[in-house]
Amino acid sequence: MASRTSELPSHAPNGTDIPRVISVTSGKGGVGKTNISVNLAYCLSRMGRKVVLLDADLGLANVDILLGLTPKMNLFHLFHEGVDLRQVLMETPFGFSILPASSGVSEMLALSTGQKLDLLEAMDHLEGRINYLLVDTGAGINDNVIYFNLAARERLLVLTTEPTSLTDAYALIKVMHLHHDVHRFRVLVNMAPSLKAAKAVYEKLSTACDHFLSGISLDFTGAVPSDPAVKNAVIRQKPFCHLTPEAPASKKLQELAQTIDSWEVDAKLDGNIKFFWKKLLFQEQPLA
Template sequence: MSSRITEKPRQPGHGPELPMVMSVTSGKGGVGKTNISVNLAYCLSRMGRKVVLLDADLGLANVDILLGLAPKTNLFHLFHEGVELRQILLETPFGFSILPASSGISDMLALSTGQKLDLLEAMDYLEGKINYLIVDTGAGINDNVIYFNLAARERLLVLTTEPTSLTDAYALVKVMHLNHDVHRFRVVVNMAQSAKAAKAVFEKLYAACDHFLSGISLDFTGYVPTDPAVKNAVIRQKPFCHLTPDAPAAKKLMDLAQVIDSWEVDAKLDGNIKFFWKKLLFQEQPLA
C-alpha cells in the first residue's frame, strides 16, 4: 500500500482504438468530485489526449456550471426529443468536450432500459474518436451511481479527510463489492491538509475494507491539497489547472493525470466505447 505518486511514461494502447473509460465517484457530496473530473479532463487534454467528460449526475448536473458554459442541448434532449449525440457534444474552450446533463429534472434521476439502449446506439458517434471517456457520477449509492460505476473500466474514488466522507466512501465500496462483485478502486484524497493527512485517511479506509471485506484492492492514486486557487477558479467558472497551473492543487492534478495516463488497458477486454454502454445496458436488474 504505497502513497508515492510516480510519473511513468505513457504506455501504448490508450489511442482511439482502445479508449479508457473511467468513472470519478464518491460516497458523499461536497468532496470536489466534479472539480476533479473537470481538471483531469483539462490536464489529459493538455497532454494531447482526446477527452470527453460525461456529466452522469443526470438530475443535478453541474459540469457546465464549473466551466461557465450554457449548453443548448443535453442528455435530456437525447432521451425525450430525439436529438443526436453529436448535437449534444459540446467542445469547451479548454481542449476537451463535454456531454452535459440536465439539472432539476426528476425524469433523469433513474435511467430506464430503453434510455440506456438509446445511449448505447448514440455512443457509436464517439467510436474511434477519443482516448478517454471520464464519467462524473453523482454521489452516494443510488441506481445511476451504481450503474455508471459498474460500466466503467476504472473507478476513481474521491474522498476527503472528513469522517463522513470516509464512512460514505466505505459504504459505496461495500455495495459495489458485495452486491456487484467489484474488487478494485483507485483512491484520491481531495482537500488534504498535507500528504501525511491524505495517507492517513486512505489507510483508515484500507483498514476498514481489509477487516470487513475480502478480496478488495484499493490503490492510493494521489491527493490534492487544500488550495485557495481552487475556490477562486470555481467562482470564475474555469478549471483551476487552467487559471493557476503553478498552484499546489494544479500541480498535483497534473501528477494525477500522468499516473492515470500510465495505466494499462486490459487488452483482454473489449476496448471500444460501446463496451461501456453494453455493460450499462445489460445488467441483471434493469432500472425500469
C-alpha cells in the same frame, strides 16, 4: 456562451480504437468530485489527448456551471427528444468536450433500461475517436451512480479526510463489491490538509475493507492539497489548472493526469463493447 457541436477526428489521436473509460465518483457530495473531473479533463487535453467529459449526475448536473458554459442541449434531449449525440456534444474553450446533463429534472434521476440502451447506441459515435471518456458520476449509491461505475473500466474514488466522507466511500465500495462483483478502486484524497492526513484516511479505508470485505484492491492514487486557488477558480467558473497552473492543487492534478496516462489498459476487456457493457442493461440487481 453558445453551445457548439464538437467535431471529433475519425480516429483517436493515439491510433487505438479502445479509449479509456474512467468514472470519477464518490460516496458523498461536497468532496470536489466534479472539480477533479473538470481539471483532470483539462490536464489530459493539455497532454494532447482527446477527452470527452460526461456529466453523469443526470438530475443535478454542474459540469457546465464550473466551466461557465450554457449548453443549448443536454442528455435530456437525447433521451426524451431523440436528438443526435453530436448535437449534445459540446466543445469547451479548454481543449476538451463535454456531454452536459440537466439539472432539476426528475425524469433524469433514474434511467430506464431503454434509456441505457439509447446511451449505449449513442456512444457508438465516439468509438475510436477519443482517448478518454471521463464519467463524472453523482454521489452516493443510487441506480445511476452504480450503473455508470459498472460501465467504466477504471473507478477513481474521491474522498476527503472528513469522517462522513470516509464512511460513505466505504458504503459505495461495499455495494459495488458485494452486489456487483467489483474488486478494484483507485483512491484520491481531495482537499487534504497534508499528505500525512491523506494517507491516514486511505489507511483507515483500506483497513475497513480488509476487515469486512474480502478481495478488495484499493490503490492510493494521490492527494490534492487544500488550496485557495480552487475556490477562486470555482467563483470565476474556469478550471483552476487553467487559471493558476503553478498552484499546489494544479500541480497535483497535472501529476495525476500523467499517472492515469501511464495506467495499463486491460487487454482482456471486450474491445467490441468500448464504453458500456450491454449485459448491464439487463441485470437489474438490488443495491442492498
